[in-house]
Amino acid sequence: MLECITISNLAPMKFSSRILAEAVDTFSRLPGIGKKTALRTILHLAQNDTDLTGDIITSLQSLVDNLKICSRCHNISDAELCDICSDGSRSMSVLCVVSSVRDVMAIEETNHYRGLYHVLGGVISPIDGIGPDQLNIESLIERIQNGEAKEVIMAINPTIEGETTIYYLSKKLQSTGVVVTTLARGISFGGELEYADELTLGRSILTRTPYQLSTD
């Protein structure tokens, strides 16, 4: 009986349909989607929801055909210039450098930033074979040299690779005279000191800020 459990755990899924098997196989190539999730999704599409299947086909085709990369900031865009770059009401003097499009969205969601962006498309990571040449760094230098901003905010993940990238960019930008800043480091709102890492907690003591009594 133990033998049969082993067989069932190791055996590949048995499909009664080649079309179904191929669809599940293709879907499970997506990041974070395993065979079981792919199967559930495809069966849902096949059995209940032909409208949704059509809509997904249409929107993926539209991604392939119409999606552009903003020629100025490298954000994902519907046009030559993205909505943020072509928004005249935003501050032209601050440039926020991020590694990915998701970071642009995260910062936009805070409603605390009204400047422009520059998407690097990753961070310098020799171990993954990503050097400065693979990133949108040259176009960033050009933008600063053209006087497109007075301040560059390095909004890059505080990992080893991120810090390396910030260091590299600061060096490159040194001669332009632009002000380079980074996001404030410290304890998260709602975080618990007990679970904060030593480095963050230690630095947040060293860089403590004066307490301001609320005036409400």
Next chain:
Amino acid sequence: MLECITISNLAPMKFSSRILAEAVDTFSRLPGIGKKTALRTILHLAQNDTDLTGDIITSLQSLVDNLKICSRCHNISDAELCDICSDGSRSMSVLCVVSSVRDVMAIEETNHYRGLYHVLGGVISPIDGIGPDQLNIESLIERIQNGEAKEVIMAINPTIEGETTIYYLSKKLQSTGVVVTTLARGISFGGELEYADELTLGRSILTRTPYQLSTD
């Protein structure tokens, strides 16, 4: 500052591209896929993997165009009859009644069954508005009346709805003289008695089986 946290938690995602927003929206209509997973998936497709995007479009289109339902057992199939129904080497005397295509796959993976199937397409569940008429029950009765099997195995989830369905089907099949069996109930292999529910554990004592010394 607390206010800003609230805003960022409640605000909808800010997309710089309508095409991207629509694709994320469509994808998040899939069961078990939220906005964040949809965004990660769509950005992956948009930025890194245009081959995969094309493959997904092709396989979904193939689902829409080519996938069929087996006219005999209602399993998902590439042809009029599914691979299982058209496999001459399988036993024609046993019919395994399951609620969904996934259950067919689960049973096939055990390698312990060589008969045919009948997929009901759900279980009787008045609370969800699913009565006998919404399920493939009439075609099951017909198959049994045509003498397609001597035994019907009710391989249906042992839930209240499942038990109701088994009861309903047994009643319907009573006059045909077919033998109706259900899957054995008891403690799972590898399960722990401590965590088994009382009903399963209690019944497994009442329906205990003689221990057979292994002959290896």
